[in-house]
Amino acid sequence: MNYNKYPQINPKSKFIKRIYVSVMLFVVGRAIAAAAKSDKVVKEEFKNLRDDFMMRLGVTPNGPEMILGKNEKGVVKYMGWNSKGKKITMNMQIKNLEAAMLMFTFQESTTVATARDRLAVSGDLPDACAFVRILDIVETYLLPKIIVKFAVKRYPKWSQMSPLRKYVGRVLVYTRTLLGI
């Protein structure tokens, strides 16, 4: 047999998809930190999490990833993409880049992705559930209803999120996300 006819293959990197997921993680990370200041439900969810809460949401095996957690003053901050030197209390890993693309192009909601085993979590399960709830609220602020319907488990009714809360919250979340304040 001529071995050269069957060469070794190194599958290529999916560069554009990596960039897209990196941008989405950056935006979502900053938006969560912004919503923790602007939205009372998100604020309450974070209040119930441990004081040293620090999470990493990333893609196996080579990233990208984002770090989010409480600082010494208990303020929720987006802490970049490098987990080096940070004490991670909850690690959420999306099993591969295509699974991340399904999530971040809203073809699969976070809850459906979790049910389909696309995510591996190490840490406290209640913390992970709280994070999924927070993510649903933040996505409701960030995206129009027509898209967000696919991204969240259930689009909030008027009684759960009034239009006033939604539109004021949206302005605040977008402003804080863009300015990083």
Added chain:
Amino acid sequence: MQSPDYYEFFNQAKIIAGNKGMDNIPLELDGFNAQKPLVLMNKRKTSSCLKRKFINALGDSNMTVGAIFDDVADKAGIGQINDLVGLFRARGCDSMVAIGGGGVVDVAKGVNMIVSLGVKDIFQFAGENKIPDHLNPLVIVPTSYATGYEMTNKALIDNKRFISDFLSPDVIVVDNSMVKFRNNQEATYLSLISLVQAVESYLEAAHNPVATSYAYVALQAIKDNFTKAIAKPNNKKVSLALVNGMVSGQISFANSSPGIVFALGEALSFITGHEIGLSLGVILPYALDYKLKNKSNFSSEIWLGLSDFDEYATTPESEKIDKAILFIKGLLSGAGALIPKSLKELNISKNKLEDIASLAVENTNNKVNLADCQKILESAWQGEPI
């Protein structure tokens, strides 16, 4: 459900099925501490774009593919296995991935025996439970072609049978981009293999409840999708459902005693060269009639797999088996000219029936009765129910 006094069930494979399933292969192999698989496929039996799809799915992982050998023979032979052992070792591979079915999976299991156990002659392991230890990880990615043994603990190499739990795959990945049928013949044959394997789980005297629950999945997939697949074989959703059914049917089959229908179909295929799915389709209705006439240990729960809960609950117990058989015959006649009505129509000469019956008995280690085989074959040849 009939409560058995005793049963055993074995399935070590993790099943990943659905959209982007193949993208999980690097992570799954990493769990076995493996990073460099040798990939086997048969370009004559599978579409050429599957190779590209497989490589794309591994993108952005740390995995290197030792080689993709896409020239695997239709039937596994020791010559090709030895060549591939050389390729496996030359590239420093640590695992196997088989894309497709039939010879591809048998060759992958053969290579895996040699490289994992460090032996030169694998025929010392031919027979039942002769393999002494675990083998390297084996991932199977089924496509639209199968012969019935892929997901089981069996391999057929140079017409010698290897049966051991260590031959079972570790991961089965049913990815919807890999399972599109090329024509309705392919869809029909694959469905018939699953149908026979599932039906024979319900025919077994032991009534293994876990095996029949896998068979139930296979029957439901066939019930809902068989007719659709004949009409639109390239429908992705239908293909995925039938291949999922095939995986369940094979796991059920691996945990059941050898059945007479599958044994006869396999022997017929071996002697005449017809596809096994086709052979099974011709024999099945006659074998069911024979089994029914001889009051075999047929579980009425088969009707649950072929109907829904309401219909099952409202059918009197005494009518369930008859209804199930009628339903199966209806499915087969729905395939029209794809399944001939008799062995005579397949141009099989009558003097071959004796050889087919003997081979079926031999292949099952005398677990099926020669006289039963002869009567079923005779009836199938004539095209007249017993």
